[in-house]
Amino acid sequence: MKTAVISCIHANYEAFNAVLSDIDAQHADQIYCLGDLVGYGPHPNAVVEMIQALDIPTCQGCWDEDVVEGLNACECSYPSVLAEHRGKQAHEWTNQVIHPETREFLAQLPLSLRDENLCFVHGSPHNQHEYLLPEMDDFVALERVLATGADILFCGHTHVPYVRSLADGQLQIKVTLPQQGTVHQTFSAPLKRIVNAGSVGEPRHGRPNATYVIYDSESDRVTFREVEYDYQKTCAAIIEKGLPAIFAWRLAQGLEFAERAEDPSHICER
Amino acid sequence: MNTPITTSVTTSNTILKTTLKTPKKIILVAGFPGAGKTQWIQQQLTQQLTLNNLTSSTNPTNPTKSAVYLNLGQGVMPIDAIYLAAAVDNLEILTEEQLNEFLYHWQQDLGQDSGNSENSSENSLPIDSLYIELGFHIDPTSLTLPVEESLCHRVAVVSSATNPETNQLDNPENNQLNNQELWRDWADTIVPGLPISSVDYWQHSQPQIIRSILTGQVIDGASLETFWYELTHGAYGEVQRAKGIFTPVDGRVLHLDFVAGLPKDIPEKIPETITTELPLPPCTKGRPDQFSGVEIIGFNLDRAGINQTLEDSCLDDQAIAHYQAQIEEQLTQMA
Numbered sequence: 001m002k003t004a005v006i007s008c009i010h011a012n013y014e015a016f017n018a019v020l021s022d023i024d025a026q027h028a029d030q031i032y033c034l035g036d037l038v039g040y041g042p043h044p045n046a047v048v049e050m051i052q053a054l055d056i057p058t059c060q061g062c063w064d065e066d067v068v069e070g071l072n073a074c075e076c077s078y079p080s081v082l083a084e085h086r087g088k089q090a091h092e093w094t095n096q097v098i099h100p101e102t103r104e105f106l107a108q109l110p111l112s113l114r115d116e117n118l119c120f121v122h123g124s125p126h127n128q129h130e131y132l133l134p135e136m137d138d139f140v141a142l143e144r145v146l147a148t149g150a151d152i153l154f155c156g157h158t159h160v161p162y163v164r165s166l167a168d169g170q171l172q173i174k175v176t177l178p179q180q181g182t183v184h185q186t187f188s189a190p191l192k193r194i195v196n197a198g199s200v201g202e203p204r205h206g207r208p209n210a211t212y213v214i215y216d217s218e219s220d221r222v223t224f225r226e227v228e229y230d231y232q233k234t235c236a237a238i239i240e241k242g243l244p245a246i247f248a249w250r251l252a253q254g255l256e257f258a259e260r261a262e263d264p265s266h267i268c269e270r
Numbered sequence: 271m272n273t274p275i276t277t278s279v280t281t282s283n284t285i286l287k288t289t290l291k292t293p294k295k296i297i298l299v300a301g302f303p304g305a306g307k308t309q310w311i312q313q314q315l316t317q318q319l320t321l322n323n324l325t326s327s328t329n330p331t332n333p334t335k336s337a338v339y340l341n342l343g344q345g346v347m348p349i350d351a352i353y354l355a356a357a358v359d360n361l362e363i364l365t366e367e368q369l370n371e372f373l374y375h376w377q378q379d380l381g382q383d384s385g386n387s388e389n390s391s392e393n394s395l396p397i398d399s400l401y402i403e404l405g406f407h408i409d410p411t412s413l414t415l416p417v418e419e420s421l422c423h424r425v426a427v428v429s430s431a432t433n434p435e436t437n438q439l440d441n442p443e444n445n446q447l448n449n450q451e452l453w454r455d456w457a458d459t460i461v462p463g464l465p466i467s468s469v470d471y472w473q474h475s476q477p478q479i480i481r482s483i484l485t486g487q488v489i490d491g492a493s494l495e496t497f498w499y500e501l502t503h504g505a506y507g508e509v510q511r512a513k514g515i516f517t518p519v520d521g522r523v524l525h526l527d528f529v530a531g532l533p534k535d536i537p538e539k540i541p542e543t544i545t546t547e548l549p550l551p552p553c554t555k556g557r558p559d560q561f562s563g564v565e566i567i568g569f570n571l572d573r574a575g576i577n578q579t580l581e582d583s584c585l586d587d588q589a590i591a592h593y594q595a596q597i598e599e600q601l602t603q604m605a
Contacts, residue, residue, distance in 0.1 A: 080495075
C-alpha cells in the first residue's frame with residue numbers, strides 16, 4: 001500500500017495541483033494531509049474545495065486552528081518583529097477572504113489521524129504549534145512517537161522534509177510502592193520513525209518546489225518527492241490579491257514567508 | 271608654522287567648536303559606487319596618522335596634525351562621514367554648507383603660510399589635507415573650487431573590474447567602469463579599487479538613489495538581518511550599492527556596507543557585506559540621537575517595499591522600554 005502524505009499547502013493552489021498530478025503518476029493508493037490548508041497563499045477557498053472534493057483525510061494545522069479561532073500564530077514561531085508583522089498581515093488577509101463554509105470545514109478537522117501503525121499530526125501529537133525538529137532531544141522525540149502508539153509518526157509544520165529513525169531506545173522506569181520497595185524495569189523500544197512531509201505550498205528548503213512523501217508499507221520505505229510547478233503563477237496571484245509582495249519573492253527563493261522553526265528544545269506552551 | 275583656525279560650525283544635531291590646523295592640500299576623490307573611495311581615504315588617513323604619531327613621539331615639537339573630510343553629494347546622509355570620524359582619530363567633518371567659508375579662511379591662512387616648508391613631496395599626501403569625496407552622481411569635471419589649481423590633487427579610484435565568468439580583467443575598451451581613459455583626463459592619480467564585475471551603467475537609465483533616515487529609530491536585530499538579506503539578494507530591485515547606520519536595541523551602532531558584483535571565486539574573497547560596530551557611545555535608554563539611515567543605489571528599486579520593511583522592522587516605544595529594561599537587568603546581574 002502506497003500512502004502519499006502532504007502537508008502545509010498554505011493556499012497555494014498551483015503547487016497543490018502539481019502535487020496531486022505527481023501523486024497520481026506515482027500510483028499512490030491513498031493520500032493523507034497534515035493540515036495548514038490556508039494561510040500566506042492566495043487561494044485558500046480553492047484548496048479547501050479540492051480537499052473536500054477528493055475527500056482527502058486531513059488533520060487540523062496550526063493555521064487552520066488560528067483562522068477558526070480568530071487567533072494569531074504563536075509568538076515562538078516568529079524569528080523577528082518583521083516576521084511577526086508579515087504573519088499578522090497574512091492572518092488578517094486570510095480571515096477576510098475565506099468563505100463561511102471553508103471556516104466550518106477547518107473547524108471540524110481532527111487533531112490527528114490514525115491508519116494502523118501510522119499516525120498523522122500537524123505539529124506534534126500534543127500540539128499543532130509544536131515543531132518536531134530533526135535535531136530535537138532523542139528522548140523527547142521518542143516520547144512523541146510512543147505517545148501515539150504508532151510506529152511511524154507523520155508530521156509537518158517545519159516545512160523541511162526529513163526522516164528520523166529512533167532505534168535501540170532503552171527505557172528504564174523506577175516504581176516505588178509503600179512497603180514494597182523500589183522496582184526497576186528496563187525495556188527496549190522497537191524501531192520508531194518520525195517522517196516530516198515538508199510543505200506543498202510554502203517550501204523552506206531553498207527552492208520553490210513543492211515537497212511531500214510516499215510511504216510504501218510493503219517495502220517499509222519512505223520516498224521524498226520534490227515537484228516543480230509554475231510558481232510564478234502563485235507569485236502573480238499573491239501580488240494581485242493584495243498579499244505582501246515580499247511573499248512572492250520569498251516563495252521564489254524557497255524561503256519562509258514569516259514563521260520559522262529554530263529552537264529544537266523549545267516546547268510550545270500554547 | 272600653521273595658523274590655528276577656531277571656528278564654530280553647526281551640524282544637524284550638534285554645534286562643534288573646532289580648532290583646525292591649516293590643511294595643505296585639497297584631495298578630490300572620485301569613482302563609481304563601491305569602487306572604494308571611502309576605504310582609500312581611510313587607508314591614507316590611517317597610514318599618515320600612524321606615521322605622524324611616530325614622528326610626534328620622537329619630536330615633541332611636532333604637534334599631532336589633523337585632516338578634514340567632506341562628502342560632496344551626501345545630502346542628508348552623512349554615513350561615510352560618521353564612519354570615517356569613528357574610524358580615524360582627529361578627523362574633522364565638514365558639511366557642504368561650510369565648504370565655501372572654510373575655503374575662504376583656508377586660502378587666507380595659506381597666504382600667511384607661504385614660507386612654510388612643510389609641503390611634502392609630490393608623491394606623498396600631507397596629513398593636513400582636506401579630503402573631498404565626490405558622490406558618483408557628481409560630474410568631477412564640472413566641479414570648480416575657488417582655490418588655486420596647484421592646491422588640488424585629483425584621485426580616481428577605479429575598479430579593477432573582473433569578468434565574473436572568466437575572473438579575468440574586463441576588456442577596458444568595452445568596459446566603461448574600468449575605462450581608465452575616462453579618468454585619465456581628470457585624475458592626477460589613479461588607484462586600483464575593489465574588483466567588482468563590470469556594470470555597463472550606460473545601458474540603463476541613471477541609477478536610482480533611495481535614502482531613508484532612521485534617526486531616533488531602534489531596529490530589531492533579527493529584522494535587520496532579514497531586511498539586509500532581502501535587499502542584497504534582489505527582493506527590492508537590482509541593488510548595486512547599499513550602506514547604512516543602524517541602532518539595534520542593545521544600543522550599539524552598526525555600519526553595514528554592501529557592494530554588488532565582487533568576485534566570489536578568488537583566494538582573497540571579499541564579503542559583499544561588511545558589518546562594523548562603530549566605536550560610538552551606546553544608547554541604552556530611550557530613543558537614540560545618533561544618526562541612522564540607509565542609502566541604496568540601484569535600478570528598478572521598490573521604494574515602497576523598502577520603506578515598509580524598514581518601518582515593520584523598527585520597535586515601538588513599549589518594546590524599546592521592555593528590551594532596554596531586560597538588558598539593564600542582565601548587566602546589573604553580571605556586575
